[in-house]
Amino acid sequence: xxxxxxxxxxxxxxxxxxxxxxxxxxxxxxxxxxxxxxxxxxxxxxxxxxxxxxxxxxxxxxxxxxxxxxxxxxxxxxxxxxxxxxxxxxxxxxxxxxxxxxxxxxxxxxxxxxxxxxxxxxxxxxxxxxxxxxxxxxxxxxxxxxxxxxxxxxxxxxxxxxxxxxxxxxxxxxxxxxxxxxxxxxxxxxxxxxxxxxxxxxxxxxxxxxxxxxxxxxxxxxxxxxxxxxxxxxxxxxxxxxxxxxxxxxxxxxxxxxxxxxxxxxxxxxxxxxxxxxxxxxxxxxxxxxxxxxxxxxxxxxxxxxxxxxxxxxxxxxxxxxxxxxxxxxxxxxxxxxxxxxxxxxxxxxxxxxxxxxxxxxxxxxxxxxxxxxxxxxxxxxxxxxxxxxxxxxxxxxxxxxxxxxxxxxxxxxxxxxxxxxxxxxxxxxxxxxxxxxxxxxxxxxxxxxxxxxxxxxxxxxxxxxxxxxxxxxxxxxxxxxxxxxxxxxxxxxxxxxxxxxxxxxxxxxxxxxxxxxxxxxxxxxxxxxxxxxxxxxxxxxxxxxxxxxxxxxxxxxxxxxxxxxxxxxxxxxxxxxxxxxxxxxxxxxxxxxxxxxxxxxxxxxxxxxxxxxxxxxxxxxxxxxxxxxxxxxxxxxxxxxxxxxxxxxxxxxxxxxxxxxxxxxxxxxxxxxxxxxxxxxxxxxxxxxxxxxxxxxxxxxxxxxxxxxxxxxxxxxxxxxxxxxxxxxxxxxxxxxxxxxxxxxxxxxxxxxxxxxxxxxxxxxxxxxxxxxxxxxxxxxxxxxx
Numbered sequence: 001x002x003x004x005x006x007x008x009x010x011x012x013x014x015x016x017x018x019x020x021x022x023x024x025x026x027x028x029x030x031x032x033x034x035x036x037x038x039x040x041x042x043x044x045x046x047x048x049x050x051x052x053x054x055x056x057x058x059x060x061x062x063x064x065x066x067x068x069x070x071x072x073x074x075x076x077x078x079x080x081x082x083x084x085x086x087x088x089x090x091x092x093x094x095x096x097x098x099x100x101x102x103x104x105x106x107x108x109x110x111x112x113x114x115x116x117x118x119x120x121x122x123x124x125x126x127x128x129x130x131x132x133x134x135x136x137x138x139x140x141x142x143x144x145x146x147x148x149x150x151x152x153x154x155x156x157x158x159x160x161x162x163x164x165x166x167x168x169x170x171x172x173x174x175x176x177x178x179x180x181x182x183x184x185x186x187x188x189x190x191x192x193x194x195x196x197x198x199x200x201x202x203x204x205x206x207x208x209x210x211x212x213x214x215x216x217x218x219x220x221x222x223x224x225x226x227x228x229x230x231x232x233x234x235x236x237x238x239x240x241x242x243x244x245x246x247x248x249x250x251x252x253x254x255x256x257x258x259x260x261x262x263x264x265x266x267x268x269x270x271x272x273x274x275x276x277x278x279x280x281x282x283x284x285x286x287x288x289x290x291x292x293x294x295x296x297x298x299x300x301x302x303x304x305x306x307x308x309x310x311x312x313x314x315x316x317x318x319x320x321x322x323x324x325x326x327x328x329x330x331x332x333x334x335x336x337x338x339x340x341x342x343x344x345x346x347x348x349x350x351x352x353x354x355x356x357x358x359x360x361x362x363x364x365x366x367x368x369x370x371x372x373x374x375x376x377x378x379x380x381x382x383x384x385x386x387x388x389x390x391x392x393x394x395x396x397x398x399x400x401x402x403x404x405x406x407x408x409x410x411x412x413x414x415x416x417x418x419x420x421x422x423x424x425x426x427x428x429x430x431x432x433x434x435x436x437x438x439x440x441x442x443x444x445x446x447x448x449x450x451x452x453x454x455x456x457x458x459x460x461x462x463x464x465x466x467x468x469x470x471x472x473x474x475x476x477x478x479x480x481x482x483x484x485x486x487x488x489x490x491x492x493x494x495x496x497x498x499x500x501x502x503x504x505x506x507x508x509x510x511x512x513x514x515x516x517x518x519x520x521x522x523x524x525x526x527x528x529x530x531x532x533x534x535x536x537x538x539x540x541x542x543x544x545x546x547x548x549x550x551x552x553x554x555x556x557x558x559x560x561x562x563x564x565x566x567x568x569x570x571x572x573x574x575x576x577x578x579x580x581x582x583x584x585x586x587x588x589x590x591x592x593x594x595x596x597x598x599x600x601x602x603x604x605x606x607x608x609x610x611x612x613x614x615x616x617x618x619x620x621x622x623x624x625x626x627x628x629x630x631x632x633x634x635x636x637x638x639x640x641x642x643x644x645x646x647x648x649x650x651x652x653x654x655x656x657x658x659x660x661x662x663x664x665x666x667x668x669x670x671x672x673x674x675x676x677x678x679x680x681x682x683x684x685x686x687x688x689x690x691x692x693x694x695x696x697x698x699x700x701x702x703x704x705x706x707x708x709x710x711x712x713x714x715x716x717x718x719x720x721x722x723x724x725x726x727x728x729x730x731x732x733x734x735x736x737x738x739x740x741x742x743x744x745x746x747x748x749x750x751x752x753x754x755x756x757x758x759x760x761x762x763x764x765x766x767x768x769x770x771x772x773x774x775x776x777x778x779x780x781x782x783x784x785x786x787x
Contacts, residue, residue: 004305004313011293011317017769018679019321021672025277026325026369027332028665033271033365034333034357035661039340040263041356043348047177047256050350054119056174057216058225058247061232062088064240065211074215077231079223084117085212087202090478090636093193094155094629095146099622101629102146102191103181103636104156107214108199109137117216118175120196121351125150125169133201137169141179141349142193158205160632171196175216177348178255181636187347188638188646242505243569245516256348258738265735271365273449273728277442277669283372284435287379290314302389311378318373326366333362336661436677437717443670443762444721444755445728450663451751452729459746460587465644467536468586471499471528471613472621475628478635483607492627494620499528500609502599508592509565510556517552519566519592521599528613531584531593541595545581551742552590553583568603576602588741671762678710678766682773689774699775706774707767714763718756725755 012019050056068085075083087108095102110116111130120137128135138148148154152167176194180187203209219228229244236244247253300310334357341355475489486500502521507514522529524541531539534550541547546564548556558564558580566576584593600607616624628634682689689702726747733743 030329038337445725448725
């Protein structure tokens with residue numbers, strides 16, 4: 001082992017505190033990067049493999065009824081590769097152990113198992129047997145949520161008749177990776193599930209022999225999707241077609257794609273901030289750390305060591321910290337990434353959710369950290385080796401004395417001598433002070449950014465589930481019913497108030513943009529479902545015109561006063577021109593609204609309703625659930641408290657896990673930044689402070705000079721860091737917008753206090769360590785090192 005390597009080991013042991021802090025900063029930056037990018041990559045790879053292996057369709061259509069012979073004409077449309085017709089019906093379920101009524105989507109499958117579009121992956125049990133009418137396969141999400149297993153039975157209302165269904169298998173389908181009803185934006189796996197039943201049995205139950213009401217198809221290579229959709233819609237219009245839609249509009253795929261898109265953004269945006277801060281801190285720390293060894297560099301030159309040898313020595317010094325941080329960061333990142341992938345498997349149902357680390361990006365993160373460390377070390381080494389050995393061995397020339405601003409303003413008499421020395425030191429080295437302040441400010445900013453996610457989720461819950469959705473329960477009818485049904489609902493036990501609504505599937509067009517969704521006709525002054533503008537003030541529906549959520553208007557590129565084309569996708573399928581008269585803000589999903597009476601006039605119908613919002617007395621809920629379960633006209637029931645619970649278990653819970661990880665990393669970086677800043681300040685000013693002790697200053701006064709300067713920088717960095725964190729959160733709220741949910745810019749006072757308190761605690765603990773080291777200085781030894 002050479003002399004330089006022995007010196008390296010001694011330096012590593014002597015400076016282990018600072019190097020550990022640098023290594024932890026590197027580890028947090030790389031771990032954040034690996035965690036979030038690996039989670040994103042895992043979803044992308046799992047989605048692509050699942051779709052290909054199980055033949056996920058390209059186009060989908062639902063209609064009222066068409067003969068099976070129509071499938072041949074559909075197959076002859078240019079660009080169509082494969083067609084699969086099906087029967088799809090939604091029914092009421094009575095699930096053992098579940099008080100509320102559940103909804104089952106019954107999907108027909110061949111009596112004998114053959115390869116098909118949207119094929120099934122059996123998790124447990126077996127495929128259905130021909131001729132056994134009551135056998136079904138249940139979706140894994142529904143079975144797991146309700147603790148159902150193979151052999152269990154559930155009750156169902158099939159076409160007005162009560163039947164018992166036996167679960168013979170648990171299955172997955174690429175069509176329901178994210179299992180959710182089309183009218184909702186959040187999964188409720190306890191109360192909505194998919195069941196696959198033999199084609200003949202399902203046709204017999206709903207009088208659909210020789211017919212179908214749903215189809216899926218794939219496209220041939222080179223096919224023009226828009227042309228196929230146009231031809232297919234024309235063909236299905238006489239059979240009550242509700243409009244063909246592509247895979248991009250298929251609800252499961254859309255939500256999964258939104259999640260992947262958001263993961264791509266957050267997986268680059270947030271870790272990049274961490275990595276950039278880590279790189280900046282590494283550079284600053286090592287620049288100052290190596291700068292304190294200028295006399296040693298002079299000695300090495302005097303003994304004949306060349307510039308390259310000295311440079312390589314300090315690169316090893318810098319890269320040792322980076323290597324340790326890299327190993328820890330990659331290990332932590334892969335571990336956290338696997339945990340997040342496991343969390344995803346609770347909401348996105350794949351046969352296998354493959355954890356795939358992105359090694360190319362891991363390598364890029366490691367290279368960035370290593371380059372920053374190397375640059376920081378070489379910058380100081382270069383300035384030192386440029387001097388002759390005798391000059392390098394001397395301490396740097398003292399800063400040129402100038403009258404400070406306190407003296408010029410005549411304020412010096414108000415400050416003690418130690419306080420004046422602190423002010424002069426900051427004034428003489430403004431760049432060094434600013435860089436220290438900036439490092440601490442970034443620590444505050446990333447702490448605030450981590451807390452922002454909690455505050456945003458709380459704001460979404462408060463607005464969406466307490467201010468907008470104020471009903472206790474939503475009842476959906478199997479078909480539109482006359483408006484007088486509200487009076488029948490009012491007669492049910494426990495119902496205090498009803499507000500009927502009309503929901504109709506439509507396609508909104510503005511220019512070249514279009515969006516397929518449900519248009520809701522609400523009571524104009526409803527109390528149970530309210531609309532809010534961006535200032536959270538209540539919006540009353542006008543007697544005519546269309547009101548859209550801001551996100552939907554943005555997707556369509558429409559503004560107030562614009563005229564949109566509204567294509568109704570049921571009944572006679574009228575096409576109307578409607579003026580956009582207002583915008584509302586909702587944090588979850590995208591929606592379109594009209595006055596219920598205005599929608600009735602647009603559809604030229606007499607006050608039909610699709611469902612109703614109910615206010616219910618809590619003691620009567622169970623009796624009401626039992627009544628609704630057995631009502632054939634009721635297609636589904638949604639409970640607001642359950643939806644809130646679902647939100648908290650899906651979006652909020654996943655955000656909580658990732659945010660907790662980020663906050664832990666932010667805390668480590670904050671402590672490391674403040675600690676390193678204080679330790680390096682002690683290294684730089686050790687001789688100066690020892691000289692002051694010899695001249696008669698007390699331990700308390702010299703400690704005040706060092707700690708006071710660091711305290712001043714920390715206090716000055718706090719407001720700067722809070723503003724910086726708020727700005728980054730504002731930018732993140734913009735880039736994370738999606739159809740599924742929007743992150744409001746909401747940061748609570750608790751988050752500001754948490755960020756300040758964490759950095760303050762780090763500063764206090766660092767001050768204790770530094771004061772302890774300062775009090776243990778050997779004055780004679782320190783003063784001799786500068787001779």
